[in-house]
Each structure stands twice: as C-alpha cells, then as structure tokens.
Amino acid sequence: MPADGEQSASALIDRQVWVFDLDNTLYPAECDLFAEIDQRMTDFVARFLRLPRDEARATQKQYYAEHGTTLNGLMSMHGMAPDEFLDHVHEIDLSPLPRTPDLAAAIKALPGRKFVYTNGSRGHARRVTEYMGLDHVFDGQFAIEDSGFKPKPNRSSYDAFNQLFGIDPKQAVFFEDLARNLAPAHTMGFTTVLVQSAKDWSHEPAAARPAGIGDDLPPHIDYVTRDLTGFLRSINA
Numbered sequence: 001m002p003a004d005g006e007q008s009a010s011a012l013i014d015r016q017v018w019v020f021d022l023d024n025t026l027y028p029a030e031c032d033l034f035a036e037i038d039q040r041m042t043d044f045v046a047r048f049l050r051l052p053r054d055e056a057r058a059t060q061k062q063y064y065a066e067h068g069t070t071l072n073g074l075m076s077m078h079g080m081a082p083d084e085f086l087d088h089v090h091e092i093d094l095s096p097l098p099r100t101p102d103l104a105a106a107i108k109a110l111p112g113r114k115f116v117y118t119n120g121s122r123g124h125a126r127r128v129t130e131y132m133g134l135d136h137v138f139d140g141q142f143a144i145e146d147s148g149f150k151p152k153p154n155r156s157s158y159d160a161f162n163q164l165f166g167i168d169p170k171q172a173v174f175f176e177d178l179a180r181n182l183a184p185a186h187t188m189g190f191t192t193v194l195v196q197s198a199k200d201w202s203h204e205p206a207a208a209r210p211a212g213i214g215d216d217l218p219p220h221i222d223y224v225t226r227d228l229t230g231f232l233r234s235i236n237a
Contacts, residue, residue, distance in 0.1 A: 016112030017172035
C-alpha cells in the first residue's frame with residue numbers, strides 16, 4: 001500500500017472517475033457533524049420502537065453493524081418507511097462544517113468526472129455540499145434513495161451507482177472513511193483511498209468504525225490519507 005504523499009498519489013493522474021463518500025470524508029471527522037446525526041438517530045429509534053434511550057442506542061448500533069445503516073435495519077426488521085427517518089436525522093445544524101475553497105479547487109482540477117456517493121439522503125448531500133461550497137464541482141450525487149435504500153457495503157448499491165453513471169471501476173478512484181465500504185469497491189476494480197482521522201471512534205461497533213490513525217489496514221486499501229485536500233493536490237503536482 002503506498003504511503004500518503006505526492007509520489008504515490010501522482011500515479012492516479014490517468015484515472016477518469018473520482019468517487020467521494022460524504023460524511024467524515026469530504027469534511028473532517030473532527031468537526032463532529034455526524035455526532036448530531038447520530039444523536040438524532042437514537043432519538044428516532046427510541047420513539048419508533050418505544051424503547052428507553054439506552055436500549056434504543058444499543059439497537060441503533062446493532063443495526064448499523066449488521067445492516068450497513070440503522071435505516072436499513074429498521075426497514076428490514078420492522079418494515080419502517082424511510083422518509084420520516086431520513087428527514088428527522090438530517091435536520092441538523094451545519095455551522096460546524098468548514099468552508100472549503102481549497103478542497104473545491106483540488107477536486108475541480110482532477111481530470112474526468114467527480115461524484116458524491118453517500119449512505120445519507122439526497123437532501124443531506126445537497127445541503128452539505130452547498131454549505132461547504134462543493135456543489136459546483138461534482139457531476140452527480142448518489143444517495144441512499146438512488147440505491148433503493150440498500151447501503152454500502154451492499155454490493156447491489158455499488159452496481160446501481162455504476163449503472164446510473166456509466167462507471168468503469170477500473171478507471172475510478174473511491175474515497176471513503178469506512179474500510180468495510182471499500183472492500184466491494186476494490187473487488188470491482190476501483191482504486192481505493194481510505195481517509196483517516198484522529199477522532200476517537202471507540203463508541204462505534206468495532207467492525208463498522210471509521211478509520212483512525214494507527215489502525216491496522218486491510219489489504220483492499222490501496223492508499224491512505226489524513227489530508228484529503230493535500231492528497232488530491234499531489235495527484236496533479
């Protein structure tokens with residue numbers, strides 16, 4: 001696995017498709033935006049299943065680990081309709097997010113097409129990219145509604161993404177903070193880049209934690225970075 005840096009990243013200059021996860025990838029995990037979503041998911045699970053908050057929290061994390069998302073667990077196990085859940089959990093304050101003109105410029109400078117691919121909702125993807133000043137640099141956004149509510153790392157989600165946008169994975173680079181979500185991408189032929197952070201994720205299920213600095217890295221990770229903007233800049237250096 002190449003180390004984070006200019007020499008290794010420059011080898012990607014011939015790629016023609018760039019795929020970015022949204023939460024904790026396009027924005028730094030340390031800004032704690034996802035903590036808002038996480039707490040609102042617990043609130044929703046407690047109300048929907050009529051559970052005490054501690055039991056709701058445990059159920060939420062169990063579904064996240066076993067079903068890819070809490071949403072998918074609620075739909076699979078309880079037949080829940082998704083719209084109310086998505087509206088509730090993404091009704092958050094975006095002020096912790098940074099404005100990112102340097103990241104926007106780095107993405108825009110990449111050759112070929114660029115996409116956002118998220119397990120969040122269309123509305124969430126739109127709000128976050130607009131707030132960060134990134135909406136104009138992408139050629140499309142793929143959200144949980146577009147996969148029929150099948151989340152990463154479900155293989156059918158990646159198939160739906162590739163079909164919708166006509167993606168050849170062998171020409172594409174996939175950026176993610178969750179190592180498990182890069183496994184199907186790597187199998188399909190994507191070059192994979194794991195985006196790490198210094199945030200403590202010990203409260204998340206072990207198999208579904210975002211990547212932390214010093215974590216053991218599985219073999220399906222091709223590149224790793226702690227600085228997305230710097231990594232992208234080094235591709236064109």
